[in-house]
Amino acid sequence: MAQHGLSDRVAIISMGCTRFAEHFDRGADELAVDAVTDALDGTGLTHDDIDAYWLGTYISGISGMALARPLRLVGKPVTRVENMCATGSEALRAAVYAVACGAVDVAMAVGVEKLKDTGYAGLISPKIQDDGTRVNTSAPANFSLLVPAYQQRYGVTPADFRAAMTHVAWKNHANGALNPRAQFRREVSKESIEHSPAVAGELGVMDCSGVADGAAAAIVTRAEDAHKYTGTPLYIKALSLVTGDGSGAADPSYDYTSFPEVVECARRAYAQAGITDPRRQLALAEVHDCFTPTEIVLMEDLGFAERGHAWRDVLDGVYDRDGELPVNPDGGLKSFGHPVGASGLRMIYECWLQLRGDAGDRQVATAHRGLALTQNLGGAPGDCVCFVSVVGTKPG
Amino acid sequence: MQPSTTQADRYPRTGIIGYHAYLPAYRLQRGEIAAAIGASAWGARCVAGYDEDSTTLGVAAALPVVRGRELAAGSVWFATTDPVYADKTNATAVHAALDLEPGIVAADLGATLRSGVVALLAAARDGGLAVLADRRGGPAGGADEREGADAAVAFLFGERDPLARVVGTASVTAEFIDRWRAPGAPDGATWEERFGEQRYAELADQLLTSLGDAGVELGGVSRFAVAGMNARAVRSVAKTVQKATGARLEGGDLADIVGNAGAAQAGLALADLLDAARAGETLLLISLADGADALVLRATDAIAERRGEPLRAHVDQGVTIGYPQYLLWRERLAAERPRRPDPDRPSAPYAWRNRQYKLSLTGGRCRKCGAVQFPLPRVCYQCHTADEFEPVSASGQSARIVTFTVDRLAFSLSPPLVSAIVAFEQGGRLQCELTDVRQPLGVGDEVVPTFRRGATVGGIRNYIWKARPVYPTTSAVPGPAGSERES
Numbered sequence: 001m002a003q004h005g006l007s008d009r010v011a012i013i014s015m016g017c018t019r020f021a022e023h024f025d026r027g028a029d030e031l032a033v034d035a036v037t038d039a040l041d042g043t044g045l046t047h048d049d050i051d052a053y054w055l056g057t058y059i060s061g062i063s064g065m066a067l068a069r070p071l072r073l074v075g076k077p078v079t080r081v082e083n084m085c086a087t088g089s090e091a092l093r094a095a096v097y098a099v100a101c102g103a104v105d106v107a108m109a110v111g112v113e114k115l116k117d118t119g120y121a122g123l124i125s126p127k128i129q130d131d132g133t134r135v136n137t138s139a140p141a142n143f144s145l146l147v148p149a150y151q152q153r154y155g156v157t158p159a160d161f162r163a164a165m166t167h168v169a170w171k172n173h174a175n176g177a178l179n180p181r182a183q184f185r186r187e188v189s190k191e192s193i194e195h196s197p198a199v200a201g202e203l204g205v206m207d208c209s210g211v212a213d214g215a216a217a218a219i220v221t222r223a224e225d226a227h228k229y230t231g232t233p234l235y236i237k238a239l240s241l242v243t244g245d246g247s248g249a250a251d252p253s254y255d256y257t258s259f260p261e262v263v264e265c266a267r268r269a270y271a272q273a274g275i276t277d278p279r280r281q282l283a284l285a286e287v288h289d290c291f292t293p294t295e296i297v298l299m300e301d302l303g304f305a306e307r308g309h310a311w312r313d314v315l316d317g318v319y320d321r322d323g324e325l326p327v328n329p330d331g332g333l334k335s336f337g338h339p340v341g342a343s344g345l346r347m348i349y350e351c352w353l354q355l356r357g358d359a360g361d362r363q364v365a366t367a368h369r370g371l372a373l374t375q376n377l378g379g380a381p382g383d384c385v386c387f388v389s390v391v392g393t394k395p396g
Numbered sequence: 397m398q399p400s401t402t403q404a405d406r407y408p409r410t411g412i413i414g415y416h417a418y419l420p421a422y423r424l425q426r427g428e429i430a431a432a433i434g435a436s437a438w439g440a441r442c443v444a445g446y447d448e449d450s451t452t453l454g455v456a457a458a459l460p461v462v463r464g465r466e467l468a469a470g471s472v473w474f475a476t477t478d479p480v481y482a483d484k485t486n487a488t489a490v491h492a493a494l495d496l497e498p499g500i501v502a503a504d505l506g507a508t509l510r511s512g513v514v515a516l517l518a519a520a521r522d523g524g525l526a527v528l529a530d531r532r533g534g535p536a537g538g539a540d541e542r543e544g545a546d547a548a549v550a551f552l553f554g555e556r557d558p559l560a561r562v563v564g565t566a567s568v569t570a571e572f573i574d575r576w577r578a579p580g581a582p583d584g585a586t587w588e589e590r591f592g593e594q595r596y597a598e599l600a601d602q603l604l605t606s607l608g609d610a611g612v613e614l615g616g617v618s619r620f621a622v623a624g625m626n627a628r629a630v631r632s633v634a635k636t637v638q639k640a641t642g643a644r645l646e647g648g649d650l651a652d653i654v655g656n657a658g659a660a661q662a663g664l665a666l667a668d669l670l671d672a673a674r675a676g677e678t679l680l681l682i683s684l685a686d687g688a689d690a691l692v693l694r695a696t697d698a699i700a701e702r703r704g705e706p707l708r709a710h711v712d713q714g715v716t717i718g719y720p721q722y723l724l725w726r727e728r729l730a731a732e733r734p735r736r737p738d739p740d741r742p743s744a745p746y747a748w749r750n751r752q753y754k755l756s757l758t759g760g761r762c763r764k765c766g767a768v769q770f771p772l773p774r775v776c777y778q779c780h781t782a783d784e785f786e787p788v789s790a791s792g793q794s795a796r797i798v799t800f801t802v803d804r805l806a807f808s809l810s811p812p813l814v815s816a817i818v819a820f821e822q823g824g825r826l827q828c829e830l831t832d833v834r835q836p837l838g839v840g841d842e843v844v845p846t847f848r849r850g851a852t853v854g855g856i857r858n859y860i861w862k863a864r865p866v867y868p869t870t871s872a873v874p875g876p877a878g879s880e881r882e883s
Contacts, residue, residue: 121735122805131747132739132850132858133754133771135815135829141803145817149799152839201801247777249827250769252819256799382817 003240005272008395010096011226011233012218014043017349019181020214020337028060028114028215029070035215035342036071036110043219043229047071050219051104053078056091056111058340059126067110082341084378085288086241086387087111088216089344093239093387095220105221111346112215113339123211123340137200140208142380143291144201149256150297154308162194162202164311165292169193169206169334171320172289176331178362183210183337207292212337216345218352223395232356234348237371238272238390240265248382256381262301265386266375270303273371273390279304279318279325282390283369284354286347288377289332299327302375302388326364329354344387347374355393370394410520411558412693414465417549417667417707418457419654420444421832423714424722426542432719433537441655443717444531444546446725446810447831447848447862450476451486454529455493455847457548460704462494462525463792465552471524472502475511475659478531479504480849480857482580489859490527492755493847495789507579509625512659513683516551516666516691520562523554528663532656533726535583543627545655549663549707559702560670560693563678566606568599569687575625582728589628596629597636599688604640607680612692617643618677621665624684625656633684643680646672653711664707666691671706675699705869713869715834725810736807741854752787757845757861759824760785768824788822790845795820795863797841800830809851818843818863832864842866 016038018031026034032055040046053076055067064078083090088111095107118124123139151161170190176182188206196204219229226233242265248254266278275281287302289295299310304325305318313319319327330336330350333343351372353359359367376387419442426437444453454474472494474487487502496502505511505518512528519526529548534540553562574592577584586592608614620643624630634645647668650661657664662683669679673695681691723729752758753771760772765779768788775782800816807813814830816837830837831848843863850858 119735120737124737127740129740129743129746131750131754132742132853133747133750133860135813135827135860136739136806137801137803137813137815137827138736138805141801141806141813141815144801144803145799148801148839152799198802198804200803200805245777249817250767250777250825252823252825256817 003268005238006096006100006236008223008235008237009100010220010236011223012236012348012352012391013221013226013229013233014039014219015217015349015352016041017181017216017346018214020183020212020339020342020346022116023213024116026213028057028066028112031114031213031215032067032110032112033070035112035217036108039108039217039219045106045219045229047073050076050106050108052076052095052098052107054091054094054107054109055080056082056087056109056341056344058082058084058087058113059124060112060114060341083385085290085340086344086376086378086385087341088346089374089376089387089389092218092345092348093241095218096236096239099220099222105225106219108217108219109345110215110217111342111344113341114213115211115339116213139380140203140291141200143294144203145256145381146293146297147202150293153255153257156311158202161311164296164314165202165207166190166193167314168289168292168295172328172332172334175321175329175362176335179331179336182331182335183212184331184335203291209290209333210335210337212339214337214339214342214346216342216349218345218348232393234352234355234391234393235395236389237392238269238388240269240272240388241385243385244379244383246383254382258297259301259377259381259384259386261384261386262298262375262377265388266302269388269390275371275390278302278373281369281371282325283366283372284326284329284351284364285373285375286330286332286350287327287375289328289334290338290377294377295327295332298375302373321362321364326366329359329362329364344374344376348389348391351391355391409555409561410523410553411561411696412551412670413554413556413558414461414552415550415667415670416457416460416704417547417664418453419547419707419710419714420448420453421715421834422717424717424719428719429537429542435537437542439652440714440716441542442545442547442714443722445832447850448546449480449849449857450478450529450531451480451489452847452849452859453531453546453548454490454527454550457529458490458494458525458527458550459792461550461552462496470500470554471519471522472496472500473505473515473518473524473526474503475505475515475526475528476530477507477509477658479507487527489755492751495756495758495791508686509575509659510685510687513662513685513689513691516663517565517567517689519551519553520565520691526551526553526663528660530658530660532658533582536723536728540584543651543656545657547654547657547660547664549660549667551663551666557698558696559699560673560679560695563692563694564607564610564612565692566603566610566690567687568602568606570595570599571686589626592626593628593632596624596626596684596688597632599684600633600636600682603682603688603690604637607690607692614641616678617641617680619644619646619669619672620680620682621645621647621669622682622684623662623665625658626684627651629684633682637680637682641680667707670695670699670703671708673699709869734807734811736805739807739851739853742856742858755859756789757791758787758789761788761823768820768822770824770826788824790820790824790826793820793822793845795826795843797837797839797843798825799839800837816843816863829860829862830864831862834865834867837865
């Protein structure tokens with residue numbers, strides 16, 4: 001038994017994305033309608049032409065009706081999917097597989113999240129009824145566990161690691177400042193990042209992604225049909241998902257300096273896409289920078305940096321927008337905001353813009369490489385799901 | 397009122413085979429309490445952490461006593477004036493956290509001051525475990541709040557190689573109003589202290605007569621201690637006993653240096669007596685609460701080598717907290733609510749299914765590959781064998797911090813929530829909260845599991861195992877809990 005790549009059988013022919021923001025004037029329904037309308041715009045397609053829908057939402061709706069109702073989709077198969085922070089990517093994965101297997105000709109993936117109706121600080125995850133034994137830590141606390149462990153393993157001083165974390169936040173805000181759809185459209189000084197109020201461990205507020213509302217959508221077709229709708233489709237080169245078994249906390253071999261799920265997920269994706277040197281073959285990478293140390297560790301897990309060296313690469317500007325491999329040129333979760341169910345499709349949306357040369361002020365110089373990666377991470381170190389995709393401009 | 401008969405003949409071989417006094421980590425300056433009402437006071441009292449209640453204090457005292465011992469079928473007698481539950485037995489949670497056999501009866505003795513000494517007498521009769529635990533407070537700024545203490549102590553009675561044999565007991569019961577409190581009310585009240593002083597003086601005389609009648613030679617007593625909530629009565633009776641016996645008073649300063657731990661005070665006094673005792677000495681404990689009770693013991697040759705660290709070693713090891721912190725911990729003041737959801741009510745069926753892990757910190761060791769894991773899983777994470785585990789408890793084990801964090805966002809009864817991944821020496825890791833953190837934490841620091849309370853939701857109190865750093869008893873440096881290590 002083996003996992004097989006999609007061999008460019010499926011293409012993205014259009015995308016839509018709302019601004020990610022504190023949309024106090026919009027609910028999940030309005031955001032979904034906005035993103036879907038944006039995706040259909042200019043394609044000549046209507047809902048009559050879409051054969052099936054997948055809705056990714058973490059906490060903003062239950063069942064496919066959460067999409068069918070606001071769009072008034074009549075007689076359509078609509079399915080809600082959820083896989084923590086990989087939820088939006090999971091919707092795309094399902095739509096792509098449906099097309100790839102020949103079950104449908106045209107499918108739509110929609111990711112939507114409404115987080116700002118709770119009044120609480122940070123992300124509120126749904127809780128399964130339990131007996132209160134499990135320690136109820138927040139997401140920033142879970143990811144802050146990386147910091148002392150990484151420093152200890154690689155002998156990095158707290159000051160050096162702090163500087164690398166700060167650089168990640170600074171870079172992603174600088175990128176987001178150029179992005180009209182980003183939640184935070186301003187550059188942030190390194191001083192204000194380092195002096196932001198403490199949240200968890202070494203993480204301050206400015207080390208955390210933005211809690212936002214938003215939606216994004218993609219329409220996929222068979223690759224051979226793509227040119228009916230656009231001259232510049234994006235081909236699905238790889239889709240990879242690895243769901244962790246949650247053993248990290250129990251297993252002494254896990255040391256909180258890596259995400260083994262990401263390593264395996266990337267390995268599979270690179271095999272599908274034929275990538276052997278991601279740092280030089282990829283035009284850009286949209287990665288899950290939920291917290292600044294996460295992005296540093298991901299550079300190693302995705303094979304962009306040697307073990308123990310990512311913090312140095314970060315400080316050297318390797319992943320800056322004008323660096324060797326631009327990472328999160330749209331601002332990332334940090335500055336674009338993180339409406340959980342929409343984020344995976346938002347990352348694909350940036351690849352859509354960058355690889356087609358439509359990214360405006362933040363257009364990366366490496367777009368000619370023609371391949372881009374997106375990656376999501378849901379859960380916590382030692383206990384997570386990971387998604388990696390590779391999309392490209394050329395088939396075959 | 398006729399003195400009761402003594403019961404020396406009931407204890408042919410029974411004695412105390414182990415004991416331990418637990419003083420919580422925190423101290424509160426009495427002067428700071430008194431200043432709230434324009435008064436002054438001296439010294440410091442012991443204060444339980446925000447995550448400690450009478451049940452967890454009792455577990456902390458009893459764990460070192462029962463650990464490594466096959467507890468013969470006896471009993472668990474739990475005494476406190478501050479029970480977590482009414483209707484539901486509190487001693488059962490103590491029994492579960494100690495991982496005792498189901499065949500051992502566990503019972504509360506009612507929320508009264510006399511229950512402490514009665515737990516000792518009851519356990520002495522049936523070779524049981526007496527667990528005395530209390531949290532004492534009172535109206536803000538007042539004498540009860542200043543002079544109270546939070547502490548616990550446990551004594552295991554039995555016949556095998558005791559540290560001190562029971563020579564005899566005596567009890568006198570009397571009904572009068574000296575100190576009282578409505579059930580569940582936070583604050584109690586007292587009558588004029590002199591009234592109680594007179595009554596207890598009379599009762600102590602009757603008690604001494606009763607002991608003499610039963611054949612206890614008072615002149616042979618080497619050391620004695622007196623415990624009670626009426627400080628005048630305690631002082632006055634101590635003088636009387638000293639005159640009658642010529643023995644040395646021990647623990648006369650306990651109420652000053654620790655505070656008065658209510659139902660646990662007689663136990664603290666007894667622990668202090670045993671800490672001071674030499675082999676062959678006769679020891680007399682007197683408790684003054686709604687009567688008078690006496691326990692007479694004779695220290696054996698085993699006492700010097702087999703007793704643990706003395707109670708007094710921990711008196712000066714506390715971390716001083718401020719009065720507002722105390723008032724918040726005691727829920728006398730309502731703290732600002734975090735902008736986070738309240739915790740859910742613990743599910744009773746879930747907790748029951750999970751009881752071995754939740755209350756006894758028991759997991760499993762895979763019989764195929766040896767990997768230790770908590771809680772007990774169905775499938776081994778390492779070799780994926782199903783349902784092949786032998787139980788293994790992390791209680792009493794030492795662990796090291798793998799990584800840690802201070803969480804300022806998560807709900808906590810006393811933010812911030814400090815948590816860590818800890819790895820046990822015997823194998824197995826745990827993600828858990830840390831508590832009683834006095835110094836900046838580091839990877840590799842030693843911690844030990846400790847049984848603590850979580851939130852109370854819908855009247856159900858959540859109990860969890862946390863871990864606390866191990867500090868040498870001489871070098872504890874007070875510092876803000878949860879502060880990160882300086883770079």
